[in-house]
Amino acid sequence: MTDLAKIASFKQDLASSKHVVFLTGAGISTHSGIPDYRSKSGIYNGVSEPPEIILSEDTLYGRPELFHNFVMKNMYFPQALPNKIHEKIAQICNEKGDLITQNIDRLDKKAGNEHVLEFHGNLYDIYCTKCQKKVDYQAYEKDYRHENCDGIIRPGIVLYGEAINPETLTKSVEIMRKSDLVVIAGTSFVVYPFAQLLAYRNPAAKIWLINKTSIPATGISEIIGDALEVFDRL
Template sequence: MNRELQRLIEASNNIVFFGGAGVSTESGIPDFRSPDGLYRQKYRYPPETMLSRSFFDKHTAEFYDFYRGKMLFLQAKPNKAHQMLAKLEEQGRLKAVITQNIDGLHQQAGSKTVLELHGSVLRNFCMSCGEFYPVSAILESEGIPRCSCGGIIKPDVVLYEEGLNNDTLYQAVEYLRRADMLIIGGTSLAVYPAAGLVQYYRGNKLVLINKSETPLDNSANLILRGLITEELGE
C-alpha cells in the first residue's frame, strides 16, 4: 500500500470507499470507456442502447444475447484491493463500500456493508410475480429466461433510462456525510447520478486512485495514478 495512503487510513476511523469499474478491471472484468472497453467495440447497436430499458422491453431476446456474452464474468475473483477493503472493514475503520460495479466481488472478498448503486448481476427477479432467481437462471436458459409463472426474468441491475434505488441512495448519502475519510478508486466520476454523490462528503481527507484525471483532482489531499491493487493492496 502507498505509504501516505496508509498514514491517512491509520489516522481515520470512519472511512468510506467509493469505487467504479477500475476496481474490477484488475480481476479481468473489462470496463466500458477505456480504449479496449465495451464502448469501443462494434455492435449492431451501441452498447448504451442495448443496455437500456427500452431496448430490454422491445428486443428482449437480443438484449439477453448481448448480456450473456458481455456482462457476465462469473469466473472473476476478488483482487488485492477488494481484499484490503474487506480487511479495513473488519478492523472497524471502513464503514461502507459504495460501488458502481455489478459483479459482487466486494461481497465475495468479505465486505459486509456494500451499497450497490447499479445493482448486481447475481440477483434476478420475475417481472410478473417478483420471484428471485440466481444468475444461473440466466446462464442456463436460452433466449428469454422465464419464471415458473411464465413471466420474464430481469437482472436486478440498473439499465440506462432507469433510476437508482432511493433507499440505496439515501444510505450512501448518510455514510458519506459521516465519513472522516473518502477514498475514491477506479472511477473517472463521469457517470451520473452516481458520481454526484461524492459532493455529500464533508471531511478533509479525500484520496483519488485512478489512472486518469477526475473532476475532483483539485480538491484531493492525495492523488495516486497507479494500479489500485498496488496503491491500496497489501
C-alpha cells in the same frame, strides 16, 4: 512509477481515520479479468448500437433476445474471483468503513466485505419481471423467459433511463456525511448521480484518488497509478 511517498501518506491517513468511505468503479475488477466499459478493450467498444439503447428498459422488453445475448456475452463472469484490492477494501471496511461501488459483479461481497452498497445493483440479483420470483444464474443463462409464467427475466441492475433506488441514495448520502476520509479508486467518476456523492461529503474529510487518470474534482490528494500496486503496499 507510483509515488511511494504518497502511498506512505495515504497509509497514514487510513490508519488515523475513524470512518473511511471507498467509492469504486470498474477499474477495480479489471484485475479479476472483468473488462471495464469504455476503454479500447471495454465491453462498449465496437457494439452494434449505443449501450444506452441496448441496456435500456425498452430493449429489455421490446427486444429481450438482444438484451439477453449482450449481457450474457459481455457482462457475466461467474468464475471471476476477488483480487487484492477487493480484499484490502473489505478488510478496512469491516474494521471501520463503508464501500459504495458502481460495480455490479458482486466481487466485493465475495471478498467478505460486510459493508457494501451496490449503487447500480447486482447482476446476480436476478428475477422475473412478471411474477417477481428470484431466478438463479444458471436458469437465466439458458433462457430469458421464466419457465413458470413466461415472464421476462432480468438482472437487478440499474438500466439506462432507470432511477437509482431512493434507499440507496439516502444511505449513500448518510455514509458520505459521517466519513472523515474518502477514497476514490478505479473510476473515471463521470457517471451521475454517483459522481455527485462527493458533494455530500463531510467538509472536513480528506479525499484520496487512486487511479490511472485524474478526475474532474478539486481538493484531492492523488496517486496516479495502478490501484493494485497501491493496495498491495498497504
